[in-house]
Amino acid sequence: MSASPSPSATAAAGQGVPALQAALDAEHAAVYGYGVAGAHLTGAKQKAAVRDWAAHEAARDTLAAMIIALGAQPVAAAAAYQLPFPVHSEPAAVTLAAFLEDRVAAAYLGLVALSAARLRMFGARALQSAALRATSWRGTALAFPGLEASAPGPVLAGQGTTRPTPGPSTPGPSAGGGGSPPPPTGPAGG
Amino acid sequence: MGRGATRRSVLAAAASLPLVAAGCGKGIGALGSPPRPSPDVAVVRGAIDGETFMIARYNAVLTAVPALAGSLRPLLQQHHEHLARLRARLIQPQGSSQPEHTPSAAATAAGPRAPGTPAAAQNYLRLAEQAAASTLLGKITTAPPSLAQLLASIAASEATHALLLAPTGRPG
Numbered sequence: 162m163s164a165s166p167s168p169s170a171t172a173a174a175g176q177g178v179p180a181l182q183a184a185l186d187a188e189h190a191a192v193y194g195y196g197v198a199g200a201h202l203t204g205a206k207q208k209a210a211v212r213d214w215a216a217h218e219a220a221r222d223t224l225a226a227m228i229i230a231l232g233a234q235p236v237a238a239a240a241a242y243q244l245p246f247p248v249h250s251e252p253a254a255v256t257l258a259a260f261l262e263d264r265v266a267a268a269y270l271g272l273v274a275l276s277a278a279r280l281r282m283f284g285a286r287a288l289q290s291a292a293l294r295a296t297s298w299r300g301t302a303l304a305f306p307g308l309e310a311s312a313p314g315p316v317l318a319g320q321g322t323t324r325p326t327p328g329p330s331t332p333g334p335s336a337g338g339g340g341s342p343p344p345p346t347g348p349a350g351g
Numbered sequence: 352m353g354r355g356a357t358r359r360s361v362l363a364a365a366a367s368l369p370l371v372a373a374g375c376g377k378g379i380g381a382l383g384s385p386p387r388p389s390p391d392v393a394v395v396r397g398a399i400d401g402e403t404f405m406i407a408r409y410n411a412v413l414t415a416v417p418a419l420a421g422s423l424r425p426l427l428q429q430h431h432e433h434l435a436r437l438r439a440r441l442i443q444p445q446g447s448s449q450p451e452h453t454p455s456a457a458a459t460a461a462g463p464r465a466p467g468t469p470a471a472a473q474n475y476l477r478l479a480e481q482a483a484a485s486t487l488l489g490k491i492t493t494a495p496p497s498l499a500q501l502l503a504s505i506a507a508s509e510a511t512h513a514l515l516l517a518p519t520g521r522p523g
Contacts, residue, residue, distance in 0.1 A: 266507070273503045274496035281492055285503040289484070292507035293514055302511040304429040305436070308504045 173277040178233045180271040180280075181224055184287070187268035188221040189238035194261040197244065201254035210258060213294050217265070220287065255298050262295035263306070270307035391498060394490050395440045398502060401483050402434040404463070405509075408479055411465035412472045419469055423476070426512050433505045440498065470518070477516035484509040 195214035202210050225235040248257050269291060272284025292306035303309065409427040413420055466472045487506035491499040 270500050270504065273491060273500045276496075278492040281499060281503075282488075285488055285491055285499075285506065288503055289488075289507040289510050292511050296511040296514055302426065302429060302508060302515055304432040304508055305501075305504045306507040306511070308500065 173275070174280060175231050177272065177275045177277055177280045178228060178231055180268075180275060180284075181228050181231070182233070182236050183271055184265075184268040184284075185221060185224040185228065186236050187265045188217050188224060189236070190242050191217040191261040191265050192221055193238065193242045194244070194257055197248055198254040198257045198261075201248060201251055203251070206251065206255065209297065210254075213258065213262075216290070216294070220265075259295045259298040262291045262298065263303075266291040266295065266307035390493070391495055392441065394494055394498065394502075395437055398487060398490070398505070399434065399437045399441075401486060402430055402437060402505075405479060405483055406430050406434065408463045408465065408476060411463045412476060415465040415467050416469050416472045419472060422515070426476075426515065429508060429512070433508065436501060437505075440501070473516050473518075477513045480509045480513040480516065484513065 192214065195210055195217060199207055199210040199214060228235040244257065245260055246253065246256075248254055266288050269284045269287040272280050273288065275281055275284070288307050292303065295306065296302050406427065409423055409430065413423060413427075466475050484506040487502045487509070491502050491506075494502060
């Protein structure tokens, strides 16, 4: 009672729910995607994928708690996500990791447009973290992280119903967008 | 009807007067005190000064240590992109004789002196990038939404520059 924020501050934060949900959605996709990427990485790169995957899990939980605190229901993760391109090799896995970070960065940038100062700073810091991870994977910087998507392909779209089944992981291009993504047997497996 | 339209155009002309006054730069006293620039303009100008000085630092380093050109040129190019995007935020009044914001004295005076060894020069730029990123982050809570997003994005870009300028970079 005594520690409750002012009504106007609560209202301002409440307006941030859609942007927080968008960020949570991007984090769900990142958690899934790092599972796929990690399965194709070894050594130091796999360690980095595990670390970044854990960071996205923590961010996902933080966002869910923030959304609940604002009286809303956090969006659930899809059972599987359509990957933007086939991932059957280490270079493709690295490109996927950078792509995931670009998507997360763009989602957090949405928070920076809100009126609540606390959410703006939260979004700006999370954007920076995603940009740093993207640069670590890509080895290069972007001029406008979050503002411009550099990665090819469609958005990582949730598929909702089907879970990918383990299948042959023959290298090479899959049959366009219709192919099922590789199984998440990496750090996210389970 | 015609009378109303005339009245509207007079009002429009009156409303445009402060812009004209801000643009001509001379004889402002005859029109009274000039309009104060909005705080947003001050934020954009500050960011423009920051980018201008950052570009000067890179140029100084490239002169002192040409061997770093390969790694520094892409980062310098991104600072030029930051600067262009920020300058596009400043709407110049019509008839302004000054097409672009002139950097403040701090941004142009003498030019920075860069360290002469690759390691020291890289560290010099790394610290400058870190400082620039945190300065921009300090502005985002008060800026209007789209400007806040631009500043946050540029701050993130500069933080990644600092990462690339670090002696080892991140493993992975």
